[in-house]
């Protein structure tokens with residue numbers, strides 16, 4: 001539908017509120033929601049300060065520019081509160097009256113399960129409240145007839161990630177960023193003093209933050225409500241710490257969720273854990289992270305997902321469903337689900353925990369989640385279980401090589417491979433310096449403690465590199481395989497690594513040494529690897545880009561300026577697209593979408609109109625490095641500078657290698673663990689069954705899957721231009737829809 005048409009529509013009024021505990025990303029959600037609603041032709045109101053504001057009548061109309069420049073802010077700019085009065089019918093009667101005063105019968109609530117339950121209570125009662133208001137003359141009969149129903153859409157804001165039916169809630173990733181940053185900082189002091197730290201993190205009814213933080217940091221212990229420790233936990237923990245010290249472990253981080261309980265359903269807080277350790281001769285320090293976890297700048301992922309949640313809430317309301325629905329993430333896709341069912345399941349899990357039924361609570365989290373609990377239990381060990389004492393026995397030997405350019409998170413994958421393989425009685429040969437080491441024969445047998453602190457490091461601790469083909473390489477590699485007696489090979493890398501593995505598989509006829517199972521694991525900041533919606537390193541790169549854009553935007557003082565920012569990505573627009581979504585860019589140019597000079601000219605005119613019309617100070621264009629062969633970053637900057645007239649000046653920023661480096665993000669560390677676990681498991685199974693296949697692993701619709709190497713032919717070469725639809729192609733439409741007001745878009749386009 002054209003922008004003009006949408007302007008002419010009057011779809012009624014939507015009100016948006018944030019309620020309950022604040023969460024980073026709420027502002028991005030608000031922006032996504034407000035602008036989607038305006039775009040769809042609704043009148044939009046904000047309810048300030050949650051339900052209390054609704055009762056008090058703190059309602060104001062919002063326009064396009066009211067949500068400018070908020071996507072990068074933590075908290076919520078429209079305020080949130082808790083309201084005892086709203087829990088009473090009398091409070092909700094006032095709320096209904098205030099809504100109807102503005103002809104609002106559609107409400108978006110961004111909040112936790114409490115806030116969403118409140119919204120559902122209001123919806124259920126609404127017809128009765130309307131009748132009462134009409135009977136007392138507080139509203140007209142005509143108003144009562146027009147607004148008999150209240151329609152609700154929700155977006156779950158909860159740093160705990162505790163909503164059943166959604167793999168993501170707003171703020172959970174940013175909270176994890178705060179926690180993992182803190183754990184990395186504590187690690188350096190703990191290392192210096194060889195100290196034990198107990199870190200309490202949020203999560204009254206859900207151990208998500210604690211578990212993920214433990215996996216991401218490489219913690220030595222983790223207490224979560226869904227998996228209470230055995231009766232003798234204090235003795236076990238002390239022994240574990242003491243054994244660790246003997247084995248050379250200098251850092252013992254014990255993560256406790258604030259809702260952790262023992263097997264008898266007694267609360268187990270940081271102080272109790274400390275007391276138990278002190279009684280047994282260990283003197284730990286406690287750090288309670290508290291509200292630090294809630295605050296601060298939202299992560300790139302939170303900004304993207306929250307924006308999309310906001311857009312989804314409007315889709316829900318525009319759909320006119322009488323049942324209240326919330327935006328959720330399932331199978332890596334955003335869609336609606338029933339509010340009451342999701343809240344009921346969440347509450348049931350909470351009640352199960354309260355009554356000490358941790359099994360039911362764990363079951364509610366799902367199999368995949370519980371698998372991560374078990375992986376954490378293995379990874380935190382100080383030695384493999386049932387360590388083999390007979391050195392003469394021939395053990396299965398897996399080689400691991402990291403190939404390609406730096407991608408943060410690779411070390412977590414190698415760490416997982418080493419520990420999971422050793423825990424299964426196999427050995428891991430770490431091949432050094434990437435493909436060069438594979439050719440030169442540089443490798444060593446890894447030990448359990450070697451990757452102990454690797455999670456926080458970017459790059460590859462084994463050493464990586466780009467494969468440069470030379471005559472005789474394969475013969476040299478075959479010789480090394482023979483000498484190393486490899487039973488299987490895991491290649492963690494980018495397309496260069498995949499190509500190298502493909503060569504080895506192809507050379508099997510000539511070199512029988514390659515007749516072993518081989519598995520490729522995707523690691524590339526470009527996120528361009530076949531058969532995977534995610535590759536290790538892309539989330540850190542995205543955060544690096546979004547951080548840089550925040551700084552670039554802040555550098556503008558009084559001048560009106562447009563920035564053209566060039567990102568990496570080769571022929572994949574993922575980084576550019578998500579960076580644009582996360583930073584509220586006006587335009588995003590990617591290799592997947594054909595670009596013409598007319599498109600660019602239209603965009604300049606539109607942007608100039610936007611600057612001309614309002615109090616806009618910055619414009620932002622994200623261009624993938626290969627978006628177009630001729631329309632380069634320089635060209636686009638020159639065109640916007642020239643054709644933008646006096647409306648703005650233009651600066652360009654080519655972000656370059658800063659995108660590749662840096663401390664791995666929590667998502668990259670955790671996904672690396674997940675993918676690597678799957679790789680080891682399948683590798684060991686293949687070896688046990690004598691199947692010498694070639695495979696590549698990917699994350700598809702939230703599931704880890706293993707593809708047969710022959711499937712590779714269905715994918716185009718990621719390092720060559722090929723215009724294709726990607727799973728996130730729709731993001732580009734959202735970026736454009738939320739950037740410039742429809743009436744300005746209409747006036748700018750000719």
Ligand code: ADP
Nearest residue numbers: 020021082083086087111112113114115117118
């Ligand atoms: P969260 O939304 O973060 O879970 P709360 O549980 O504190 O936070 O809920 C926020 C507000 O939502 C409460 O202060 C109250 O006004 C409202 N609310 C919560 N539960 C209900 C309910 N069952 N009925 C009516 N209002 C509720």
